[in-house]
Amino acid sequence: MTPERRRFLGWGAAAAAGAAAVTTLAPGLRLVELARARSPDEAASALQRWGLLIDTAKCSDCDACVSACREENGWTGHDRPATDAQWIRKVSLRDRRSGFAQTLPLMCQHCEHPPCVDVCPTGASFRRADGIVLVDKHICIGCRYCVMACPFGARSFVHEPTTGQKPDVPRGKGTVESCTLCVQRVDRGERPACVEACNRDGHGAMAFGDLNNAAGDLGRRLRSEPSSALRADLKLNPGVRYQSL
Amino acid sequence: MARIEYREIEGRSAGFFGLLGVLALFIAAGLAAAWAMEHRGHVITGMTNRIVWGAPHVFAVFLIIAASGALNVASVASVFGRELYKPLARLSGLVAVALLAGGLSVLVLDLGRPERLIVAMTHYNFKSIFAWNIFLYTGFFAVVTLYLWTMFERRMNGYTPRAGLLAFLWRLVLTTGTGSIFGFLVAREPYNSALLAPLFVVMSFSFGTAAFVLVLMAACRWSGRPLGDALLARLGTLLGIFVAAVMYFVTVHHLTNLYIAREFDLERFLLWEGGVYTALFWIGQVLVGGVVPLALIFAVRTRAALAGAAACVIAGGFAQVAVIIIGGQAYPQDIFPGKEVSSSFFDGVVASYAPSLPEIALGAGGVALAAALVVLGLKLLPFLPSSLDQAEPAEA
Numbered sequence: 321m322t323p324e325r326r327r328f329l330g331w332g333a334a335a336a337a338g339a340a341a342v343t344t345l346a347p348g349l350r351l352v353e354l355a356r357a358r359s360p361d362e363a364a365s366a367l368q369r370w371g372l373l374i375d376t377a378k379c380s381d382c383d384a385c386v387s388a389c390r391e392e393n394g395w396t397g398h399d400r401p402a403t404d405a406q407w408i409r410k411v412s413l414r415d416r417r418s419g420f421a422q423t424l425p426l427m428c429q430h431c432e433h434p435p436c437v438d439v440c441p442t443g444a445s446f447r448r449a450d451g452i453v454l455v456d457k458h459i460c461i462g463c464r465y466c467v468m469a470c471p472f473g474a475r476s477f478v479h480e481p482t483t484g485q486k487p488d489v490p491r492g493k494g495t496v497e498s499c500t501l502c503v504q505r506v507d508r509g510e511r512p513a514c515v516e517a518c519n520r521d522g523h524g525a526m527a528f529g530d531l532n533n534a535a536g537d538l539g540r541r542l543r544s545e546p547s548s549a550l551r552a553d554l555k556l557n558p559g560v561r562y563q564s565l
Numbered sequence: 566m567a568r569i570e571y572r573e574i575e576g577r578s579a580g581f582f583g584l585l586g587v588l589a590l591f592i593a594a595g596l597a598a599a600w601a602m603e604h605r606g607h608v609i610t611g612m613t614n615r616i617v618w619g620a621p622h623v624f625a626v627f628l629i630i631a632a633s634g635a636l637n638v639a640s641v642a643s644v645f646g647r648e649l650y651k652p653l654a655r656l657s658g659l660v661a662v663a664l665l666a667g668g669l670s671v672l673v674l675d676l677g678r679p680e681r682l683i684v685a686m687t688h689y690n691f692k693s694i695f696a697w698n699i700f701l702y703t704g705f706f707a708v709v710t711l712y713l714w715t716m717f718e719r720r721m722n723g724y725t726p727r728a729g730l731l732a733f734l735w736r737l738v739l740t741t742g743t744g745s746i747f748g749f750l751v752a753r754e755p756y757n758s759a760l761l762a763p764l765f766v767v768m769s770f771s772f773g774t775a776a777f778v779l780v781l782m783a784a785c786r787w788s789g790r791p792l793g794d795a796l797l798a799r800l801g802t803l804l805g806i807f808v809a810a811v812m813y814f815v816t817v818h819h820l821t822n823l824y825i826a827r828e829f830d831l832e833r834f835l836l837w838e839g840g841v842y843t844a845l846f847w848i849g850q851v852l853v854g855g856v857v858p859l860a861l862i863f864a865v866r867t868r869a870a871l872a873g874a875a876a877c878v879i880a881g882g883f884a885q886v887a888v889i890i891i892g893g894q895a896y897p898q899d900i901f902p903g904k905e906v907s908s909s910f911f912d913g914v915v916a917s918y919a920p921s922l923p924e925i926a927l928g929a930g931g932v933a934l935a936a937a938l939v940v941l942g943l944k945l946l947p948f949l950p951s952s953l954d955q956a957e958p959a960e961a
């Protein structure tokens with residue numbers, strides 16, 4: 321599907337969902353429900369904006385999120401960290417003055433104004449209506465301009481032939497890829513694999529949700545607790561937010 | 566002014582075919598490298614996820630900006646009406662087109678999916694400066710071809726100044742566009758400067774004139790055509806001015822980084838602690854690409870010195886483009902200001918990069934392609950005057 325078509329379908333779905341919401345306006349709950357439960361063959365809608373909230377204070381020295389992502393999306397490497405794909409990585413921080421040490425997972429920040437999408441000559445890099453930034457592997461020519469443009473080093477160029485691909489996660493040598501927010505899971509109504517793993521292991525450092533839904537868990541926390549965006553100076557309005565940073 | 570007589574080069578000597586043969590070998594090696602890169606993936610290059618643009622991009626960007634600069638001589642003749650350079654205008658256009666073709670071939674063959682070139686031609690994201698550059702490059706071919714046609718076709722000669730002006734403006738925009746590819750990368754401090762676009766324009770003047778001087782000297786020498794000292798001295802002065810202009814812009818660029826943008830860490834990296842990039846800057850770019858050619862042009866003033874100066878400008882130019890492209894990526898992105906960072910992605914460390922043989926072969930193949938196009942062009946069409954030994958016209 322071309323991005324134009326996807327966008328078109330997105331608008332269509334947004335209009336349809338909007339109409340549905342209007343018809344059942346009375347109980348507010350109903351609206352929330354509608355916005356969240358989307359059948360798999362329905363197009364992405366701008367009613368949602370999917371995002372993550374990562375509490376670095378709860379993030380420990382493990383890499384459950386990284387392994388889960390690798391497993392889910394099949395980006396197994398060749399033990400060549402410089403060229404292997406890394407959709408998500410653990411970054412260790414130490415404050416230069418105080419020496420305070422932290423660790424956190426870093427992945428595509430799913431910006432509202434993604435520089436990768438701006439620079440992509442073919443439009444292969446695109447932002448779905450629900451805020452997920454993706455690469456169309458059929459249009460990507462492998463110029464790597466988006467990798468140059470990403471402020472977070474979140475994108476990987478596939479340097480070698482791929483093996484063991486997952487049926488719902490297409491990858492291809494010579495194209496660029498990055499965190500998809502586990503779009504295949506999100507479209508099934510599930511949480512991304514990293515979030516699942518982090519919570520399964522009891523850390524609870526990562527939360528997934530709809531940034532537009534003020535009544536949802538994520539919306540409530542963002543409203544009542546402090547959080548920050550990486551490289552806020554660039555005004556990209558990322559969909560991934562950090563706490564205790 | 567007397568009519569200039571243009572003639573094809575004979576192109577039957579052993580030397581001619583030897584030259585073409587050597588160039589063909591380099592082109593074949595470049596194609597083989599591109600095939601291997603596509604077949605086995607970019608893992609056989611030195612490029613990584615930190616240094617995504619490597620040696621091929623250094624070659625490609627150098628050739629592309631040199632292409633625009635090679636048109637200088639023609640512009641000076643047609644736009645600024647300098648009669649002295651008029652006989653050189655055709656050759657100037659040929660070198661420009663050839664260099665651009667060489668550079669673009671390298672750029673395209675380095676793509677992860679070069680076979681999708683047609684996708685790049687049919688899907689445009691007009692927000693992308695890269696997409697605009699596709700138009701600027703194809704347009705450059707068209708505009709310069711038109712310009713050449715007005716020069717070749719006697720009935721069209723009257724339009725040459727206008728076509729020349731169009732070509733002149735077009736190539737200014739083209740080089741600005743190429744510089745903007747980097748200038749638009751807001752999240753990378755080394756490229757975060759409005760000076761990058763004008764810097765690329767003066768770099769193009771300098772590299773393009775140097776390439777043109779070398780081609781001219783070689784073509785005249787190997788085809789046994791006289792080449793006057795007056796003309797060469799003028800070209801030398803022109804080159805010298807451009808070299809000085811590049812040095813001036815580079816100085817201003819670093820000073821603004823230091824005093825206005827307060828990028829002390831970046832400047833410490835580039836000028837002092839950057840290892841190979843610091844060496845490339847001081848030895849390659851400043852010494853070989855700046856000081857030596859200026860001395861050769863303005864202090865020595867011989868033919869050999871001019872050829873040497875032009876070669877130095879080209880070598881220094883490669884160093885400069887490498888510092889900009891590769892050094893600019895090697896310097897770590899500052900995602901977490903005020904923190905020391907480490908990760909499996911080598912966050913916080915200067916990325917290492919060593920070009921591999923296939924990358925160099927691909928780049929050299931592009932240079933060989935440009936040279937071969939010039940050689941073939943000279944044989945097929947009358948680009949070169951029979952003699953360039955005229956006395957200096959008074960008004961030049």
Ligand code: SF4
Pocket residue numbers: 436439440441442443444445455459460461462463464465466467495496
């Ligand atoms: S590598 Fe692919 S996705 Fe990235 S800018 Fe180039 S064409 Fe677009």
